[in-house]
Amino acid sequence: MDGFLTPRESAKFIAENSRDVFIDGGGVQRVAELLLAKASGPELRVGGWKALHELNPREADEAAVNWVFVTDTLNFSFWSEHDEHKCLVGYRGRTYSGYWSLCAAINRALDEGIPITSASYYATVTLDQVRHIFRSDTDIPMPLIEERHRILNETGNILLEKFEGSFLNCVRKSEKSAQKLMHLIVESFPSYRDVTQFEGKRISFYKRAQILVADTWSVLEGKGDGCFKDISSITMFADYRLPQVLVYLGALKYSDELLAKLLKGEMLSYGNRQEVEIRGCSLWCVELIRDRLLELIEKKGEKNSGEINSILLDYYLWDYARDHREDMKGIPFHRTRCIYY
Numbered sequence: 017m018d019g020f021l022t023p024r025e026s027a028k029f030i031a032e033n034s035r036d037v038f039i040d041g042g043g044v045q046r047v048a049e050l051l052l053a054k055a056s057g058p059e060l061r062v063g064g065w066k067a068l069h070e071l072n073p074r075e076a077d078e079a080a081v082n083w084v085f086v087t088d089t090l091n092f093s094f095w096s097e098h099d100e101h102k103c104l105v106g107y108r109g110r111t112y113s114g115y116w117s118l119c120a121a122i123n124r125a126l127d128e129g130i131p132i133t134s135a136s137y138y139a140t141v142t143l144d145q146v147r148h149i150f151r152s153d154t155d156i157p158m159p160l161i162e163e164r165h166r167i168l169n170e171t172g173n174i175l176l177e178k179f180e181g182s183f184l185n186c187v188r189k190s191e192k193s194a195q196k197l198m199h200l201i202v203e204s205f206p207s208y209r210d211v212t213q214f215e216g217k218r219i220s221f222y223k224r225a226q227i228l229v230a231d232t233w234s235v236l237e238g239k240g241d242g243c244f245k246d247i248s249s250i251t252m253f254a255d256y257r258l259p260q261v262l263v264y265l266g267a268l269k270y271s272d273e274l275l276a277k278l279l280k281g282e283m284l285s286y287g288n289r290q291e292v293e294i295r296g297c298s299l300w301c302v303e304l305i306r307d308r309l310l311e312l313i314e315k316k317g318e319k320n321s322g323e324i325n326s327i328l329l330d331y332y333l334w335d336y337a338r339d340h341r342e343d344m345k346g347i348p349f350h351r352t353r354c355i356y357y
């Protein structure tokens with residue numbers, strides 16, 4: 017997708033021109049120190065993706081890669097109008113919400129013999145079948161179910177036409193370059209084209225394309241086809257949870273006007289100036305946190321396991337947000353209903 021700034025360039029430009037969202041240097045320092053204490057733990061390792069999350073595949077084979085692909089193709093917009101009434105999926109004795117309800121529904125379908133990770137199946141799956149596969153245990157369905165159906169059909173057909181029905185073939189075309197894979201994804205699959213404009217510039221976030229590259233790296237354990245030489249060039253993923261946790265941790269601040277709007281639960285449309293500032297400043301904030309953390313590791317004389325990158329910081333902060341959901345109740349997340357994050 018030529019003519020667009022990269023996500024990192026976009027984020028820097030947005031942060032420099034933002035009016036309602038600000039990065040707090042003291043907060044960046046404090047988050048870097050929080051992460052320093054975890055730098056040698058299991059969380060900030062590529063292995064954490066499997067070790068810490070029971071719904072993720074254990075294997076590192078073609079089927080696992082295709083599980084990641086269909087999951088990240090649908091990895092968007094799980095928030096509900098009222099948090100106490102939301103889509104929930106029970107699976108193997110546990111109840112899952114949000115992003116995890118998607119993973120639970122996919123694993124439940126596979127257990128029921130529904131080949132939901134096979135392009136030949138989801139290229140022609142019907143809306144009724146999709147409603148059944150992603151059914152909720154509550155009366156609140158998974159949001160945007162019609163869009164999910166349309167995207168499954170569209171994406172399945174493209175994967176069949178261009179990559180013989182397997183995302184592993186797309187990965188292999190990237191020749192172990194994360195950037196090449198990200199661009200192959202956005203050029204091939206329209207639903208991944210997370211782009212807009214800001215102050216007259218064409219900017220990109222590519223949130224689902226970046227997390228797809230990251231999850232592919234993770235499911236392949238950073239080895240073989242997943243040994244991307246430039247994996248550290250992937251930035252955090254501009255969703256609606258990371259901004260919330262960055263505000264909670266004091267690294268990001270909103271203007272009074274924007275905070276009041278979010279506290280009222282007002283929706284922001286995709287591409288709206290304030291929505292773009294929230295996403296861009298969050299992305300840039302994590303880049304600054306990563307830079308500061310690497311300096312602290314250097315100063316401490318610890319060998320930086322080359323692995324510390326924005327992906328692992330993002331995963332850690334996203335999990336942190338999950339684990340501190342109650343504490344974060346007073347901090348609003350921005351409500352944008354779209355297929356991009």
Ligand SMILES: Nc1nc2c(c(CN[C@H]3C=C[C@H](O)[C@@H]3O)cn2[C@@H]2O[C@H](COP(=O)(O)O)[C@@H](O)[C@H]2O)c(=O)[nH]1
Nearest residue numbers: 065091092093094114115253255256257258331334357
């Ligand atoms: N920045 C970022 N955003 C992420 C993820 C994930 C899960 N991914 C990895 C994490 C653990 C597993 O290992 C997965 O590989 C989902 N999301 C986004 O969050 C939102 C859903 O939130 P809630 O409503 O609370 O479930 C939605 O926009 C979804 O797209 C991530 O990691 N980082």
